[in-house]
Structures are given as C-alpha cells and as structure tokens.
Amino acid sequence: MKIIGGSASSDLAGRLAGELEADLVATEVKRFPDDEAYVRIVDDITEDDVVLVQSAYPDKNIIELFLWQDALADLSVNSLRVVIPYLGYARQDKAFLKGEAVSIRALANLIQMGASEMYTVDAHSEGASRYFDVRWNELSAAPALAGHLKDLNIDFVLAPDEGALERARQVADLLNCESDYLEKKRIDSHTVEVSPKSLDAGGKSVAIVDDIISTGGTIVRATEQLREHGAKTVIAACTHGLFVGDALERLKVCDEVFCTDTLMSPVSKVTVAGVIAEALGAQRD
Amino acid sequence: MKIIGGSASSDLAGRLAGELEADLVATEVKRFPDDEAYVRIVDDITEDDVVLVQSAYPDKNIIELFLWQDALADLSVNSLRVVIPYLGYARQDKAFLKGEAVSIRALANLIQMGASEMYTVDAHSEGASRYFDVRWNELSAAPALAGHLKDLNIDFVLAPDEGALERARQVADLLNCESDYLEKKRIDSHTVEVSPKSLDAGGKSVAIVDDIISTGGTIVRATEQLREHGAKTVIAACTHGLFVGDALERLKVCDEVFCTDTLMSPVSKVTVAGVIAEALGAQRD
Numbered sequence: 135m136k137i138i139g140g141s142a143s144s145d146l147a148g149r150l151a152g153e154l155e156a157d158l159v160a161t162e163v164k165r166f167p168d169d170e171a172y173v174r175i176v177d178d179i180t181e182d183d184v185v186l187v188q189s190a191y192p193d194k195n196i197i198e199l200f201l202w203q204d205a206l207a208d209l210s211v212n213s214l215r216v217v218i219p220y221l222g223y224a225r226q227d228k229a230f231l232k233g234e235a236v237s238i239r240a241l242a243n244l245i246q247m248g249a250s251e252m253y254t255v256d257a258h259s260e261g262a263s264r265y266f267d268v269r270w271n272e273l274s275a276a277p278a279l280a281g282h283l284k285d286l287n288i289d290f291v292l293a294p295d296e297g298a299l300e301r302a303r304q305v306a307d308l309l310n311c312e313s314d315y316l317e318k319k320r321i322d323s324h325t326v327e328v329s330p331k332s333l334d335a336g337g338k339s340v341a342i343v344d345d346i347i348s349t350g351g352t353i354v355r356a357t358e359q360l361r362e363h364g365a366k367t368v369i370a371a372c373t374h375g376l377f378v379g380d381a382l383e384r385l386k387v388c389d390e391v392f393c394t395d396t397l398m399s400p401v402s403k404v405t406v407a408g409v410i411a412e413a414l415g416a417q418r419d
Numbered sequence: 420m421k422i423i424g425g426s427a428s429s430d431l432a433g434r435l436a437g438e439l440e441a442d443l444v445a446t447e448v449k450r451f452p453d454d455e456a457y458v459r460i461v462d463d464i465t466e467d468d469v470v471l472v473q474s475a476y477p478d479k480n481i482i483e484l485f486l487w488q489d490a491l492a493d494l495s496v497n498s499l500r501v502v503i504p505y506l507g508y509a510r511q512d513k514a515f516l517k518g519e520a521v522s523i524r525a526l527a528n529l530i531q532m533g534a535s536e537m538y539t540v541d542a543h544s545e546g547a548s549r550y551f552d553v554r555w556n557e558l559s560a561a562p563a564l565a566g567h568l569k570d571l572n573i574d575f576v577l578a579p580d581e582g583a584l585e586r587a588r589q590v591a592d593l594l595n596c597e598s599d600y601l602e603k604k605r606i607d608s609h610t611v612e613v614s615p616k617s618l619d620a621g622g623k624s625v626a627i628v629d630d631i632i633s634t635g636g637t638i639v640r641a642t643e644q645l646r647e648h649g650a651k652t653v654i655a656a657c658t659h660g661l662f663v664g665d666a667l668e669r670l671k672v673c674d675e676v677f678c679t680d681t682l683m684s685p686v687s688k689v690t691v692a693g694v695i696a697e698a699l700g701a702q703r704d
Contacts, residue, residue, distance in 0.1 A: 175518035204525035233460035240489035
C-alpha cells in the first residue's frame with residue numbers, strides 16, 4: 135500500500151503510513167506566485183494500491199485534491215482510495231430554499247471521479263453519504279478523543295446540544311462515565327438559562343465534545359455556564375478544529391482545548407491515524 | 420437570456436447584461452465564518468437560456484463556480500452556457516514530467532459538467548481546448564485593448580516575447596500601427612541586452628501588450644530597457660490583470676497600466692463585455 139499525503143493532511147498521512155507500515159509516496163507541491171497550485175507524484179506507483187489523504191478545507195485544499203486526482207489518472211495504479219479526514223461543505227446537504235447549491239453534492243460529484251472508495255471522519259451531515267456513488271466509509275474519532283480524555287479524570291461528557299449527544303455518548307462509553315447535553319431553559323420572559331439537562335456540574339470535571347469547533351462561540355458560552363454551575367474543570371474536545379480567527383484565544387476560558395489531526399492546528403493533540411488505518415486494513419482483507 | 424454573475428465577475432456580468440439587453444439574475448452569495456461559500460439563485464429561471472459568468476481564479480472562485488453549477492443542476496433551465504473570462508490553471512496544459520497534474524484538464528473535467536458550451540478570453544494555453552468536450556469558444560480581448568489605446572497615440576505595439584507577438588499584432592492592426600517583440604541579444608559573455616527586434620524605440624510611444632500580468636517583473640524589465648532606448652512613453656496593457664502582491668506599485672515605472680475586466684482590479688479600465696456579447700449573440704441566432 136502507498137500513501138499520498140496532500141498538503142492539508144501531510145502530518146496525518148505520515149502517521150497513517152506508520153500505522154500501516156506502508157510507504158509514504160514522494161511528492162512535490164508548490165504554489166506559483168499567483169497562488170495557483172502545482173502537484174507532482176514523484177515515486178513510481180504503477181500497479182500499487184494507493185491511498186490519497188487530503189482534507190477538503192479550505193477551498194484551496196479542495197482544488198489541490200482535484201489536482202492529485204488528475205495526476206493519479208495518468209498513472210496506472212491498481213486501486214485508489216481517497217481519505218478526506220475533514221469533509222468540508224457538509225453543512226449544506228440539501229436545498230433548504232429553491233435555487234440553493236447543495237454544496238456537499240457538488241463536492242461529492244467532483245471527489246468521486248476516479249476513486250473506488252472514500253473515507254471520512256465524523257461528517258458534519260447525516261445526508262452527505264447519499265451523494266457519493268463510490269463506497270462511503272464514515273469513521274468515528276471517539277476512540278482518539280477518549281484516548282486523551284482518559285488521563286484527565288473526566289466526571290461526565292457533555293454535548294453542546296441534543297443533536298450532538300450520540301457522539302458525546304460514544305466518548306463517555308469509552309471512558310466509563312456518564313453523558314448529557316446542554317439544554318436551554320426559559321426562566322422568565324427575559325432570561326434563558328443554559329445548563330446540563332440532567333447532571334449537576336458542581337465540583338465536576340466536564341468534557342464538552344463536539345464534531346467541529348469553528349468560531350468557538352458555542353463552547354465559550356457553554357464553558358461560562360458550566361463555571362456558573364460550579365464546574366471544577368472544563369475541557370473542550372472536538373474532531374475537527376477549524377478555530378476561525380481568534381477562536382483559540384477566546385477558548386482560553388476552558389482549562390484545555392484539543393482536537394484531532396483531521397485538520398492541522400496548534401492543539402491537534404490526538405491522531406485519527408489509528409481508526410483510519412484499521413478501516414483501510416479491514417477493507418483490504 | 421438570463422445572466423448570472425458569480426462574485427469573481429459581477430461587474431462584467433452587469434455590463435454583459437447591458438450589452439445583450441438581458442436580465443441579470445438575482446442571486447445571493449455569502450461566506451460562512453469558516454470561509455466556506457454559499458450561493459443561491461433567487462429569481463425563477465425555469466425554461467430560460469442561462470449564461471453563467473465566473474472567472475476561474477483564485478481557487479475560491481473556482482469552488483464558487485462549481486457551486487453555481489450545482490445550483491443550476493436543480494433548476495430546469497433550457498440551456499446553460501458558461502463564460503469563464505479568465506481561465507485559471509491554463510499554464511499547465513500537459514505533463515512535462517511523469518506524475519504531474521495537468522491542471523487545466525482537471526479544471527476542464529469539472530467545469531464542463533452540465534454546461535453545453537464554454538467561452539473564455541485569451542486562454543494562456545494553446546492546448547487547453549482539447550480537454551473540453553463541450554464546445555470551446557475562445558475570444559480575443561484585442562478590440563477592447565485597442566479601443567483604449569487608440570486615444571493614446573501609440574507608435575508601435577510590443578510583445579514581451581516572440582510567443583506573444585500574434586496578440587500584439589492583432590492590437591497593432593486595429594490601431595493601424597506596427598508591432599514588434601522584445602528580443603534578448605547577447606552583447607558579450609557578461610551582458611544580455613533586451614530590445615525590440617526590429618523597431619527603434621527612440622522618441623516613440625510604445626504599448627507593451629501581453630495576455631497576463633502576474634508579478635509584473637517582465638513588464639518592469641521591458642519598460643526599463645525601453646526607457647534606456649529613449650522611449651518617450653511606455654504603456655502596459657494586458658487582458659488578465661493578476662497583479663500579484665505589490666505588482667501595481669512596481670508597475671508605476673510605466674506611464675500607464677491597464678487591463679480588462681476579466682479580473683477585477685483597480686486598473687480594469689476596459690471591458691470585454693462587447694466581445695463576449697457578440698459571441699453569445701451570434702451563437703443564439
């Protein structure tokens with residue numbers, strides 16, 4: 135097996151090659167002065183089983199992904215599987231209003247050209263898979279997140295809203311602790327209080343777990359509420375750390391913030407290489 | 420006919436609608452905090468003949484182009500023609516080395532999905548058309564450039580190299596003046612002089628005409644050489660003004676710099692709306 139890491143996912147691709155004891159393919163990537171990308175696969179990968187790893191975010195990395203696929207189309211590889219650790223544009227998975235682009239459908243149509251299978255981690259959409267004609271493999275980062283949290287003596291795992299509860303529950307199960315979600319409670323016509331639905335945060339160590347942290351606004355508000363409820367420690371964990379603008383600065387209200395390496399950030403403390411390697415290995419047998 | 424202008428080409432789309440007496444379609448474009456794009460076609464364009472106008476540069480505008488095409492796929496339009504005034508990634512139109520992406524082929528495969536015809540202006544590649552299965556229409560910006568130059572009493576039009584001579588000649592023909600190209604002449608083992616191949620720049624008003632100005636380095640060097648040869652006035656004109664970094668500042672060595680509106684810049688003084696309108700109108704009859 136040969137692994138190609140695009141510039142969005144070069145660290146993860148290296149770890150994946152390590153996990154799989156596979157070769158990392160020598161490549162060349164550069165940007166021209168006008169910021170157009172150039173990619174080249176340097177090693178001979180004729181007849182190889184190739185895995186291309188490149189997160190689809192931001193836009194320039196999506197274009198780079200298409201360039202890798204184009205370069206691969208000229209090489210006689212035996213098989214091509216595409217790993218898109220962070221699948222951007224999954225937010226818009228249907229047309230809510232007439233005339234809207236279904237951005238993940240657009241991406242799916244472009245991504246699947248030439249690939250036989252696609253792998254992604256914690257897609258921010260339940261409907262994204264329907265647009266992929268190639269075999270869709272969605273992996274969970276819960277084991278990676280739990281691996282780091284288990285050293286932090288967490289009392290319970292909290293989802294920032296009910297929709298995210300399933301992910302929090304998966305992590306809690308791996309930690310053998312409870313899970314809950316933040317609920318808005320209307321106190322009177324002027325006041326809305328946000329607090330855990332059933333558990334008491336007083337004196338507890340709480341891990342807020344979500345799939346994406348973007349501006350961090352949700353996590354900052356949740357942390358402030360948990361502090362008011364007497365939480366001892368608040369950890370924020372997510373799969374995909376976008377950390378838009380000064381998000382990491384604002385998130386210093388938390389005792390710790392971390393994410394996986396589906397996107398590269400200063401707090402990409404855990405890797406999803408293990409879960410991806412397991413899935414790729416399983417497919418191979 | 421209905422015109423949709425993407426955010427790379429909104430000014431030009433407006434002018435094109437004016438030229439064609441066609442309706443400019445109401446749209447909504449925005450960027451989420453994480454910089455992902457959202458597009459929506461607001462007007463009803465069912466059964467209409469639609470023209471989508473969006474330059475493919477930089478990367479984020481290419482992604483936006485794909486989103487427009489996706490939105491259009493859901494609407495029952497009568498016909499769709501895509502105008503890409505500046506076709507980015509045309510530089511790499513073949514694999515010079517094994518394993519290289521042929522970037523314009525990648526783009527072509529993605530662009531032509533759903534469209535019946537494509538139009539572009541002065542493609543920076545002779546080979547780009549071969550990758551498009553849809554009908555390829557390449558238009559010349561020479562009339563637009565000549566329209567502005569004719570008020571500036573140009574003595575001759577100069578191409579920055581021999582490969583660009585044909586474009587310079589087209590402009591010169593419209594101005595009823597001569598054309599030439601810059602040639603490197605080796606004076607001795609240490610000195611290479613660059614000067615017009617046959618014409619004398621002394622006391623003359625010279626227009627340097629190229630398809631793309633990127634960093635402006637070529638034009639700056641050419642202007643300096645022409646000044647040394649006694650040129651009275653040096654004007655730099657191009658179809659596509661990329662003006663990377665501080666290019667416009669450096670180009671102040673010229674008496675005037677201008678480009679068309681295939682890309683929006685502070686010196687997009689002339690429009691290609693006329694040549695595009697003519698081509699679209701001719702196709703329609």
